[in-house]
Amino acid sequence: MVKPLVIALPKGRILKEALPLLSAAGIEPEPAFSDESSRALRFSTNRPDVELIRVRSFDVATFVAHGAAQLGVCGNDVLMEFAYSEIYAPVDLNIGHCRLSVAEPAELAASDNPASWSHVRVATKYPYVTRRFFEARGVQAECVKLNGAMELAPALGLSSRIVDLVSSGRTLKENGLVEVEVIAEVTSRLIVNRAAFKTRAPEVTAMIDSFRKAAGGLPDAA
Structure with a gap:
């Protein structure tokens, strides 16, 4: 059978x-x-x-x-x-439909220039994609692996930035974060x-x- x-x-x-x-x-x-x-x-x-x-x-x-x-x-x-x-x-x-993006606190983004990054500490459940994205730009990425609640990481000092899926952007906004880079459309x-x-x-x-x-x-x- x-x-x-x-x-x-x-x-x-x-x-x-x-x-x-x-x-x-x-x-x-x-x-x-x-x-x-x-x-x-x-x-x-x-x-x-x-x-x-x-x-x-x-x-x-x-x-x-x-x-x-x-x-x-x-x-x-x-x-x-x-x-x-x-x-x-x-x-x-x-x-x-959504996108995989880099986000950071709004107050940091106000004066931040992604082109000047040389080292970043990022909370994400996508460490492989994140490292490849930053390596292609000559940036060293230290990834903190999380499976959820990514938006808490910057507020609690676990990382300065996150890489996560973004749809409407509402969750980012409610946690004081903004998108600064799009890694991929999903x-x-x-x-x-x-x-x-x-x-x-x-x-x-x-x-x-x-x-x-x-x-x-x-x-x-x-």
Whole structure:
């Protein structure tokens, strides 16, 4: 018996944007998937050949890279950070629009010139991307790894700056921070395990085509 294809989906905001794409691709999760009180992480769908798992956004890429899931929905911020060679990202789904940015306290930004930086201490959950960005500009970046509450770091003296995802900028503003540099524009992609793409080519290719058509048929989410 052929095992179902497993699609890894991220929890949170991107999941809400991904659900219309799933529906347009002909995939309807079981009712428990929409139950916010449910602690289940693996779900069946209207298709016996497709199952869903719901995990943290950073873990989607890991599940797909190691073959535990054959496909997933993942922001290119995560793809940049981990740079898994086992992952193929064939479709920009045009959802999850935001940017990966450098931010600092507003009072510092008032007199700061990023072109003059030589050494920075940065709180971020993207240490690899952050170091590469600053190294390309000849700046030494000391990264403090955090998984959340990044905006607290400057106020509490943990770092002078942060690198984090920014959408509306409201969270930065409420914590006295402003964007000073944009590292990358971010959207969510359909990602595929390269081995599965070869060994289960007909199924995986059909799924890629379904998502490509679904993404093309939805209005711009920007």
